[in-house]
Amino acid sequence: MPVPHLTTALQGPLLELERRILAAQPQIEHWFRTRWNQHATPFYGSVDLRNSGFKLAPVDMNLFPGGFNNLNPEFLPLAVQAAQSAVDKVCPEARSLLLIPENHTRNTYYLQNVATLVHIFEQAGLKVRVGTLNPEVTAPAELATASGGTLTVEPIVRAGNRLKLADGFDPCVVLLNNDLSAGIPPLLENLEQSLLPPLHAGWAVRRKSNHFAAYDEVASEFAELISIDPWTINPYFEQCSGLDFHSRQGEEALAATVDGMLAKIRAKYAEHGIEQEPFVIVKADAGTYGMGVMSVKKGEEVIGLNRKARNKMSVVKEGLEVSEVIVQEGVYTFETVNEAVAEPVVYMMDRYVIGGFYRVHTGRGIDENLNAPGMHFVPLTFECPCLPDxxxxxxxxxxxxxxYGVIARLALLAAALELEATDPDA
Incomplete structure (x- = not known):
């Protein structure tokens, strides 16, 4: 597969960051090994990165990644090895796995992602079946995937503290590819099987502000290791709560938070000789799919939003009302694929990078959220599986x-710390 035609403007400082990462590769890999001996690795995850030439930073971390169908199929062996490692850690004797996807059964590309996951775990030596939480599915159903294949989904049966299927299929491991935005179903509580990721990783509980607080800690330690300014790999953020976009409650406080953050970024830009105009991203503190997101260059832009903008910001996936947002430093993307604005998304399983793709949007600018209708994907060609030359x-x-893989793994490590800190059983 050819390397996508990729261009990155303003390369100077980023080249210096990349030089330092390459020069410190042995120390970096030793540091990661040490950290993974101290913390449990999230089962899988994907990280949205932004590369502005002067900054390379994660802007989102998904613990229930879809999109496995967008990875370069040449790197399936990496995913299979990582899947074996991940399953061995939770259940070395595992023979079977129940995969629970999102409820939306009409998105054929999402179903292709589920089919890809089934294939990865079957190749890893497991018997895999797909069980659904969707109450509308009352008998095994065949669903069409984007490639023209089919996927069988079946209703889940709870027997005591175990999840099974109607014919008695009794899996060792239950893997969620459902981010629980709609809340935690009682069906999944207090199971004796290994349930991955844990329930508190879902958006019913999880907050982006907790993740980026953990990332602050990881980025500072890593920056000290390779002698860089942590800001070059870490976006500023603040949480803002008590909001009601419909009634405009809290918008003055939100505007003040935005202006305070812009002043901090402006000072950093001046320190680094950066001439771009700072911007921030305001997004729901819980939730995914690029919903409830806006790009802002002045605090006053969040005051007196029109009805369309208020509706967009007030509700995210599964109708979840937004009362808390994260105000995050906007990171420009100066990468393009075939002249369209692009950002890399890196996929990991266990502690290994298994591939990634560029999220590309022909209708969006370098300071906008690209996770929006109209996006498409170009697989990253990790020419020699994420090993440097x-x-x-x-x-x-x-x-x-x-x-990219190093910064993505920093976000994965931050997710490990975040899950430890928010574990209700700890």
Whole structure:
């Protein structure tokens, strides 16, 4: 598969960051090994990165990643090895796995993602079946996937503290590919089977502000390790609560938070000689799918929103009302694929990078959220599975993708700390 035609403007400082990452590769990999000995790895995850030339930072971390169908199929062996490692950690004797997807059964691309996950775990040596929480599915149903294949989904039966299927299929491991935005169903509580990711990783409980607080800690430690300014890999953020977009409650406080953050970014831009105009992203503190997100360059922009904008910001997936937002430093993306604005998304399973893609949007700007209708995906070609090329330039594809993998794994480590800190049983 050819490398996507990728261009990155303003390369100077980022090249320096990539040089430092490449030069410190042995220390970095040793540091990661040490950290993974201290913390349980999330089962899987995907990280949205933004590369502005002067900054390379994660802007979102998904613990229930869809989109496995967008990965380069040449790297399936990486995913299979990582899947074996991930399952071995929770249940070395595992023979069977029940995969629970999102309830939306009409999105054929999402179902293709589920089919890809089934294939990965079957290749890893497990018997895999798909059980659904959707109350409308009362008997096994065949659903069409985007590639023209079919996927059988079946209603789940609870027997005591175990999840089964109607014919007695009794899995060792239950894997959620459903982010629980609609809340935690009683069916999933107090199971004796290994349930992954844990319930508190779902959006019914999880908050982005907790994740980025953990990332602050990880980024500071990593920056000290390779002697960089942590800001070059870490976006500023603040949480703002008590909001009601419909009644305009809390918008003055939100505007003040936005202006305070813009002032901080402006000072940092001046320190680094950056001439771009700062911006922030205001997004729901819980939730996914790019819903409840706006790009802002002045605090006054969040005051007196019109009805369409208020509706967009007030509700996210599954009708979840938004009362808390995270105000995050906006990171420009100066990457393009075939002249369209692009951002890399890196996928991991256990502690391993297994691939990624560019999220590309022809209708969005360099300071906008690209996770929106109209986006498309170009697989990242990890030419030599995320291993750097010591003879190559810092920005040659293997080295750039290695840097992406390092920053993505920092976000994965932050997710490990976040899950520990928010574990209700700890």
């Amino acid at each position: 010591k003879q190559g330039a810092p920005d040659c594809p293997p080295n750039r993708f290695y840097a």
